[in-house]
Amino acid sequence: MATFNKHIQIGGPVAFGKGIEKGMIAAAKANPKILAVLEDMGFPGIEWWTTTVPERMVECGISEQNGAVVAAALASEGFVPCINSFLFADIGRAFNQVRQSVCVDRFNVKFIGREGAWGEVGISHNTIEGLGCSRVLPNLVILNPADAVEAEKATVAMMQYIGPVLLRQESSPNPQTIFTDDYPFDIGKAYPVKEGTDATIIATGYMLTEAVRAVELFEKIGLDVAVLNMCTLKPLDEEAIIRAAEVTGAIVTAENASIIGGLGEGVAAVLAENLPTPMVRVGVEDEFSQSGLITSEGDELKAHFGFAAEDLVVAVQDCIAKKERLQARS
Amino acid sequence: MAHSEQLIQDLERKADRLRNHCFTQFCTFEQGHAGGTMSVIDIVTALYLHHIKFDPKNVDWPDRDRVVMSKAHCCEAIYSALVELGVYPEETLGTYYCYQSPFQGHADRWSTAGIDYSGGSLGQGLSFAAGLAYAEKLKMLLEPPARGDTFLPRYILRYAPRYRSYCILGDGECQEGQIWEAAMFASKFKLDNLIAIVDYNKWSLDGPTNDVMPIEPLVDKWKAFGWYVKEIDGHDMRQIVDALDMCDRLYGDNRPKCIIAHTVKGFGVSNWESLHMHLGRGEEMMKGVREGRAKYGDVQ
Secondary structure, eight states: OOOOOTTBOOOOBOOHHHHHHHHHHHHHHHOTTEEEEEOSSOOTTHHHHHHHOGGGEEEOOSOHHHHHHHHHHHHHTTOEEEEEEEHIIIIIITHHHIIIIIITTTOOOEEEEEEOSOOSSOTTTSOOOHHHHHHTSTTOEEEOOSSHHHHHHHHHHHHHSSSOEEEEEEOSSOOBOOBOTTOOOOTTOOEEEEOOSSEEEEEOTTHHHHHHHHHHHHHHTTOOEEEEEOOEEESOOHHHHHHHHHHHSOEEEEEEEESSSSHHHHHHHHHHHHOOOOEEEEEEOSSOOOOOOEETTEEHHHHHHTOSHHHHHHHHHHHHHHHHHHHHHO | OOOOHHHHHHHHHHHHHHHHHHHHHHHHHTEEOHHHHHHHHHHHHHIIIIISOOOTTOTTOTTSOEEEESSGGGHHHHHHHHHHTTSSOGGGGGGTTOTTOSSOSSOOTTTSTTOOOOOOSTTOHHHHHHHHHHHHHHHHHHSOOOTTOSSSOHHHHTTSOSSOEEEEEETGGGGSHHHHHHHHHHHHTTOTTEEEEEEEOSEETTEEHHHHSOOOSHHHHHHHTTOEEEEEETTOHHHHHHHHHHHHHTTTSSOOEEEEEEOOTTTTOHHHHHHTOSSEEHHHHHHHHHHHHHHHTTOO
């Protein structure tokens, strides 16, 4: 039986949205300055908003560029506006608005963006480039929670933080419950889910569920693999990444996103500059996603992209082989 | 109430002084957005030196009127007004375009005291101004002033907003789709405290605005979006201040306001006018500056 660290207790699957909704209502109850800026895509806890504080809802309709800049203006007047939509819309469609009108002046605007390779909705909505295009924006903090508990805590932390934040709500199968209710969430801090010596999987978002499932498989083949949860994608917890590389000497990153511009590249940059370490990046290769179903027969997109726990095992074995080749050479 | 001839003449003189301040900025690197700055300068003069609530000693005063310069490449005009108001000393004009200068190449909220919006990427300013106008209404709803603790007594606030939100747009900028998203937003939320002013100088970088991409019928467009529209000559000081007054008087009619100011690109400097100059550089620029200085240089 695998031993996980403190504050980890694996439970059944719960949707990210449930956690975000709980966190949003709690934050909005505590701070009357918080506003819901809608772009015809609903809002976390919308029933509570419409029945309790309808005056704090600003419906902008399907005009994300206007919505982002209106939110910036509301923030400049002391409000804490939060926008909810697909990431390709609230960030992607309004990219220059987010850059110029929000990030340049570090306005206190929050974005919740749904994104990920999974879904029936197809190539337009199963986007995977959001991390790459938003990580380049100065002043923007990016959070990508791994389960509903972390999503709730990240939502509360985001609404309390002063400055622009993007919370990425992944389109994926529902993640398993991984963290306990007293899990201490901190923006900018990675959390070690499990210790190990042979390799480290640095996972973000839903892929932490697959990493946790892979732990059992590793035990069967006699590998001792560490798992590190990276919820904050900007700023990256460089210290934790370097420590993981020092301890295990082999790093596998796992993300439900393009491997270009996301977690894998971020980790690679940190290691290249500090402690060059063999790496394998698991994510979407340079391609778009498409429609796919999850049925009793299996998960079509998980198979297509190689996102299953079994795929992580292969990636870890590859990475350990790289490490051994390197050790043999020196 | 009609304004006295003396006030109009005084503002015209001030506009000439602002032109002169712009020339000083253009000289720094023999470069600047001369055409659009000269077309908007009378409007900026009327706003900053006469119409808006603005305290040069307390530029962050919460009840100040907000001015969003959406065509932020013409920020030289605003910088000139800030110098004229004493927010910055006249020497600052010579640092225009310089590293760490408060007078950056495009208006920047954190670099410059008295600037409400960091513009430059065209088409976004009206959304920001609309957001500011919305915030004014929301604050009055969520935090109504308590008896006796506000700068403006309640009975006045029935007839005037706590602050107004002004937005200066370029005509070429009206080709941006986001302008019309913002126009819908302002209309939906009945932002009668929002006043957009279109500096309709008829030219953008590639040529005549209405050849590049026709924006006409502009008046009908704004009206169709539910705005009150007033057309004026943007170089006639009396018409400008009267139109601004009219927009104030109409507060309470639930309509956002749009002043379409017909202007001339490079106004007042013959070679800039004939070139329809957008961004001026080098000798073209300096020739105009010499002409302008001769014309406006001795205004006190």
